[in-house]
Amino acid sequence: MDDIIKLCDELESCKRKNICYKNEIVCTRALVNRYIDGDDSKRLKLKAQIRQHGRGLEQGTLSTISQSVSVMSLLVTVVSGGLGVEQTVSMLFAFGTLVVLLIIAIIGRWSINKFGYRDKWKQYIQVVLEDMEK
Known part of the structure; x- marks a missing residue:
């Protein structure tokens, strides 16, 4: 797991325990300063990791769901029209496809709710790192 x-x-854990006193910047600055501890390479490493994880969980999940919907729509179109199968088979296939899409959407929403806080904290860390450069 990346630093x-x-x-x-760790920042989310502090927030849940009310250690941050509702001031995310102060908590973030203290934690980042403790992590970096005067080592400029660690600061640069954090900056690089923020860029590496730049898209964020929500954007990645929504992109995956969109791609899944497109592929499933194409499959439903091919099965229902292109192959000339019975209407019952194509309706069952369409229903099955919708169930799969629903499962993907539920998993995506769960992951955003479970790990979405990381995107928020990355923004705070980025602001603190930019302030440190001044």
Whole structure:
């Protein structure tokens, strides 16, 4: 697991325990300073990891769901029209496809709810790192 993810998890843990006193910047700055501890390479490593994880969980999940919907729509179209199968078979296939899409959407929403806080904390870490450069 990347250091940026570990820091985000630790920041979320502090927030849940009300250690941050509702001031995310102060908590983020303290944690980042403790992590970096004067080592400029660690600061650069955090910056690189923020860029690496730049898309964020929500965008990645929504992109995956969109791609799945497109592929499933194409499959339903091919099965129902292109192959000339019976209407019952194509309706069952369409229903099965919708169930699969629903499962993908539920898993995607669950992952956003479970790990979406990391995207928020990455933004705070990025702001603190930019402030440190001044």
